[in-house]
Amino acid sequence: MTRIVVIAVGCLVLLWTAVTALTQVEAGERAVVRRFGRVLPHRPGPGLYCGLPWGMERVDRVPVGKARRVSVGFTGKEDDDPAGTPAGQLLTGDHNLVNVQVEVYYKVNEAEVEKFALQSDRVDPLLARLSVRLSLSGLWGTPWTRCWCRTAGAAGVCAECDAGGPWSVRPGRGS
Numbered sequence: 001m002t003r004i005v006v007i008a009v010g011c012l013v014l015l016w017t018a019v020t021a022l023t024q025v026e027a028g029e030r031a032v033v034r035r036f037g038r039v040l041p042h043r044p045g046p047g048l049y050c051g052l053p054w055g056m057e058r059v060d061r062v063p064v065g066k067a068r069r070v071s072v073g074f075t076g077k078e079d080d081d082p083a084g085t086p087a088g089q090l091l092t093g094d095h096n097l098v099n100v101q102v103e104v105y106y107k108v109n110e111a112e113v114e115k116f117a118l119q120s121d122r123v124d125p126l127l128a129r130l131s132v133r134l135s136l137s138g139l140w141g142t143p144w145t146r147c148w149c150r151t152a153g154a155a156g157v158c159a160e161c162d163a164g165g166p167w168s169v170r171p172g173r174g175s
Contacts, residue, residue, distance in 0.1 A: 021053035025061055030110060032117035034058045039114055060117040064110045070127045073101040073135070090135070102131040 024047075025031045031044040035057045044059075051057040074088030088100050104127050108116045116123065 017053040020055065021050055023049045023051065023059040023061070025049055025059075026063075028065060029061045029063050030113045032060045032062065032114050034060070039118070043113070060120070062108055062113050062117050062120070064108050064113060067105050067107055068124075070104045070106075070124050070131065071101065072104075072128045072131045074099040075101070100135050102135050104131050 023031065023044075025044050027046045029046065031049060033040045033042060033044065033049075033051060035052065049059060051059060072088070074086070086099070090098055090100050092098055106127065
């Protein structure tokens with residue numbers, strides 16, 4: 001009886017090890033592998049990736065080339081709260097109220113997959129804040145000179161963005 005229990009437990013441990021060690025990377029995705037929190041230089045391509053089990057490795061799969069969207073502002077839904085200002089309602093420089101909706105489309109650059117994987121939870125909120133700031137500066141007719149990256153000093157500018165560094169906003173083709 002104990003032999004059967006030991007074999008069953010051994011099979012469960014082996015199965016759990018296999019499940020936690022294998023990761024499927026789909027076509028159009030790039031994987032970023034972190035072992036004990038440190039990013040490894042190896043970038044698994046599409047296919048089955050076999051790594052270390054039990055949470056020793058974390059594999060972040062990032063779809064590259066997929067258009068992502070961040071939408072900020074007016075949604076068209078009426079709020080029942082008369083005391084609050086609706087989302088996307090802004091005051092212009094000549095004191096008119098306008099409803100603004102901004103949509104930002106972006107793609108992950110294949111060369112910068114590692115940076116995106118490490119900061120993926122911060123990308124959409126940052127783009128939302130930047131979109132609001134840019135739309136406000138456009139409505140007020142003032143230039144957008146404030147840098148919103150992590151190394152900006154009191155003057156609101158940093159050397160990375162002036163040099164086109166990794167935290168700068170690079171516009172793509174828009175319409």
